[in-house]
Amino acid sequence: MGEAFAYLLDGDSWSGSNGLGQQLVQQVLLTVVSLAVATVLSLPVALWLGHIGKGGAIAINISNIGRAIPVFAVLVLLSVGPVGTDVLGPFGRAGAATLISLVLFALPPIITNAYVGVRGVDPEIVEAARGMGMAERRIFTRVEWPLALPLVLTGLRLALVQVWATATIAALVAGPGLGNTITNGFANSRIDQVTAGAILVAVVALLLEGAAFAAERLVDPMRASRRANRHSQRTPSVPTVEPIV
């Protein structure tokens, strides 16, 4: 372990092409871009499906399907197959195959949680809003969306964790990212390098998760009222579904 920290503290480990610095930038870039693409592609559709209450079987089963498909297999299939392993700008070798895999594996948690979030809004509240004369659009923006937001953000957080993990595995197909420090360490029998790479990957993963968790708390519109409730009386707690993906 001590040698691993020595590796992490050594400036040479970070510099140069394929150093820790470049790999870290690559992996963060891949994570941010693919999460953004996946969100833009799927969130509006999933919210809309939740609003009209259709397509639930697909929205929920997509997470079950996503779990059964090995990330590594998809990376291999894409990079050996039509997408190839060419360098894609700042994303590095096999950048396209990696990006596509990351987007694919970010979709299930985003879709399932957004759908369940909107669908799970108490129908009586929606009815009340309709009775007050709210238009469908307003019902969505003023009632369903705020109430679904915590679960939507949970989905984004789970997708973030999934994407970061998948980006690490890209190194197994000689793709970009910090996984390379781990795989190169194995290739050169450098256990300090292997451990150093693993520590860095784990620490950044925990920082990302922590930041996402904090953002989730901050944006939750019900937070204030929940806190108030805790002091005044014990209200029946709403069961929060957190599908593990």
Place this chain on the structure above:
Amino acid sequence: MTLAAGGSTFSASGPPCYSALVNDWICPAYVSDRRTEIADALLEHVLITLAAVALGFVLALPLALVARRYTAVESAIVAATTIIYTVPSLALFALLVNITALSPWTVIIGLALYTLTILVRNMLAGLRDVPADVKESAVGLGYGPGRLLLRVELPLALPVIMAGLRVATVSTVALTTVGTLVAYGGLGDLLSNGIRTDFKAQILTASVLCVALAVVFDALLMGTQRVLTPWTRGRK
């Protein structure tokens, strides 16, 4: 990319769909020529998955019981399992190598740790949902804590626990492939060998087998649950 077909076993005439010149995705000849190698990888995959899920279950049950007994510990246990889950598999295996070296245990322990997240949560949820009046009746009938747990609480919590077990098992089947980092990845070893040698038939076969294995495990667990909890069958 070279066209070397990743094998040494092509004859003069060559198999129809993989050779130095042909590299098809779908290739029955590959499956029959390499059936021993494929079966070995599949068996290793099954054993690693079973060992990991079994170890995870054995660890999760006492954790869930402790968490249920002491509420102060509950959030700590749930938080710890969430933190483990956040660490990417490749990094977790790499860290475990420091302890377990290049052995199947690196993969088994790593995957078992991942299953704790869902297993502990579902065990807690399942036990919590057992109706209080049912527990009171059992206590009134003279059930001690042990018998109450084994004969009343666990059976009633079984559907939720089994749901967690299914999710954990399916995820474990998929994640076992990453074990190829330490050369114990079951079908994942065929995948990494396939990418080194640009062998499409091997890659597709291993991928399909891996998904099929997850589906089979899921179906088996669903069947087991139906047998174990006959009272849930009428409901829908």
